[in-house]
Amino acid sequence: MRKVGFVLYPGYSTMSLVVSTVFEMANQHAGMKVYDVQMLSVDGGPIRTSAGFQIVTDRLSAEPLDLLVVGGSIEDTPPDVLTLLRRAPQFARRIAAPCTGALVLAEAGLLDGRRATTHWMYARAMAERYPKVRVEEDRIFIADGAIWTSAGMSAGIDLALALVEEDLGKEAARQVARQMVVYHRRSGGQSQFSTLLELEPTSDRMQSVLTYAQRHLSSRLSVEDLADVAHLSPRQFSRAFQSETGQSPAKAIEHMRLQAARSLLEDTHHSIDQIALQTGFADRDRMRRAFMRAYGQPPQVIRRATKPTSVEPA
Structure with missing residues (x-):
């Protein structure tokens, strides 16, 4: 079973949670629990999201994860979250950051020397603020080694479908996409603009x-x-x-x-x-x-x- 952990912190963007649905549908398609999805935080307990409601989280330990998902927030990223993320490559096989979660990874230094993307509204600012990151603003998602980043909003679904395809094969990803009534699947290099x-x-x-x-x-x-x-x-x-x-x-x-x-x-x-x-x-x-x-x-x-x-x- 692959353990997937979402790192939450105050003001966490609820849009990033949509990514979890892809893994939920993958479990349904497989007829078994292929992915164990967990909501995590530095200290555990309830976390207030960008929409105002709270989500109960477990405390993030050093237990190995197959995937750590880092979303953005409407508030500044707490220092203890950045400290945790700097250690993430030691216990997470892969790290994914939909939308503005890429800025959080950049702040933690995890994108230095890597290719990355984010929502087009923030891509230019990201490139200026983090010059060591090779920002490609006109991309749906990018996988650079063990770190995956995506453009905004629904592009996180494309990223998650690509992860499912890597894990379970193209047909599984296709069936999940059909179940979610989304396109299977936009390639990472596809333009963000319509x-x-x-x-x-x-x-x-x-x-x-x-x-x-x-x-x-x-x-x-x-x-x-x-x-x-x-x-x-x-x-x-x-x-x-x-x-x-x-x-x-x-x-x-x-x-x-x-x-x-x-x-x-x-x-x-x-x-x-x-x-x-x-x-x-x-x-x-x-x-x-x-x-x-x-x-x-x-x-x-x-x-x-x-x-x-x-x-x-x-």
Whole structure:
């Protein structure tokens, strides 16, 4: 049985507790207690969370753990927690820090010389405050040796699913993801940002256009096509779309294609030519130019960053 300990302290973010559900579902899928999940603290007893309610914890001892999970807090991390974490590699085989828990590990010095990520809102500040940490802000999660960090909110679930996959295999992780009704599973290298979230149209009309576009990226998707979906003239549509999203239709569609293509590069073994066709770029040269404009790197470089064994020709 794998012992998983969550280290709690005052102001602990309740979002980090969602990670525990992945291990709970893994137990249900296995039909046995594969993971023994414990809520722990330095002294034991009730701990007040960021939501105001309390969670009863056991005292953290030096008993070996397979995984120690460190979440963030709305309050400063107590010195005794940092002292404990500095000793954690001695008794925990792996350490995971969803969201701003990465800042706690950085403060404890556990991320020095390592690659790490965190919620995009705090990534820049983390890089400035902890220059010894190699912060990669546009990542869902990163595993550097025995230490795992993730981006904010739901990315902790992706991290936990990756841990389950490492422990129990891909099919077990897939079944847990299905049970939780989440995507199985975003790769660690996938971008934290969503084009649809960034556009944030204010009307159902424009939202329906974006939904249509997302489902038909391989099609031409001209302004005339999108205007028909919105039941507007091309001129009316272009003005309304720009007003609601802050982008031209052409630029928004390119961003959606870029995001889809990057996801396919990171999560599949499809060739770059296939991905270019599937996402509406038509050919690899056109996709390459779009990648250089958006990311400053060609598709091959981004694929190699997440799939080291890839041999896609340049």
